[in-house]
Amino acid sequence: NAGVTQTPKFQVLKTGQSMTLQCAQDMNHEYMSWYRQDPGMGLRLIHYSVGAGITDQGEVPNGYNVSRSTTEDFPLRLLSAAPSQTSVYFCASSQNTDTQYFGPGTRLTVL
Amino acid sequence: DQQVKQNSPSLSVQEGRISILNCDYTNSMFDYFLWYKKYPAEGPTFLISISSIKDKNEDGRFTVFLNKSAKHLSLHIVPSQPGDSAVYFCAASRLFQTGANNLFFGTGTRLTVIP
Numbered sequence: 511n512a513g514v515t516q517t518p519k520f521q522v523l524k525t526g527q528s529m530t531l532q533c534a535q536d537m538n539h540e541y542m543s544w545y546r547q548d549p550g551m552g553l554r555l556i557h558y559s560v561g562a563g564i565t566d567q568g569e570v571p572n573g574y575n576v577s578r579s580t581t582e583d584f585p586l587r588l589l590s591a592a593p594s595q596t597s598v599y600f601c602a603s604s605q606n607t608d609t610q611y612f613g614p615g616t617r618l619t620v621l
Numbered sequence: 622d623q624q625v626k627q628n629s630p631s632l633s634v635q636e637g638r639i640s641i642l643n644c645d646y647t648n649s650m651f652d653y654f655l656w657y658k659k660y661p662a663e664g665p666t667f668l669i670s671i672s673s674i675k676d677k678n679e680d681g682r683f684t685v686f687l688n689k690s691a692k693h694l695s696l697h698i699v700p701s702q703p704g705d706s707a708v709y710f711c712a713a714s715r716l717f718q719t720g721a722n723n724l725f726f727g728t729g730t731r732l733t734v735i736p
């Protein structure tokens with residue numbers, strides 16, 4: 511049981527490039543979400559999903575897209591990377607609506 | 622606007638003593654509160670939670686207190702151990718129409734337990 515896994519661990523992009531951050535969970539959780547952590551800001555919700563085929567926006571969705579085709583996977587796509595998207599990204603999942611389990615994070619730098 | 626606030630960026634405590642971490646919130650619609658612990662280069666891990674219908678929840682060395690009238694919660698760690706040194710995040714949730722509890726995080730408090 512690997513829990514929540516994220517790839518890659520580190521990534522450097524140039525402004526304007528696109529990429530996909532991968533997130534997978536093997537706990538059969540319905541709820542999955544993406545957060546970003548910036549210095550002095552705590553974690554902020556980007557997008558979330560309550561099940562396959564259902565996604566919605568969080569606090570800071572601009573510049574990001576998500577889709578949920580399976581229960582296990584919830585990728586986060588950056589369409590055109592900007593320096594303001596330099597951050598640490600965490601994926602989380604939960605079965606009930608309260609306790610969420612987080613992945614180890616992806617550290618992204620946009621030059 | 623930050624709906625969950627942790628006003629102390631850092632706290633140092635001697636091993637064996639009590640650690641008290643504080644958190645304030647502004648949104649009275651929050652109905653569940655959680656504490657997460659985070660080590661460097663790792664994701665946050667769930668520590669303890671409390672529902673808005675309770676004022677105290679205890680789990681081993683960790684106790685969370687909720688004061689709804691003051692919109693304040695605190696985490697007590699007794700006795701503190703060096704392995705407790707980490708960043709602690711307070712989080713709050715509310716039920717959206719889709720039925721998902723999304724978390725609103727504070728900015729974190731770095732706890733250092735001195736041996």
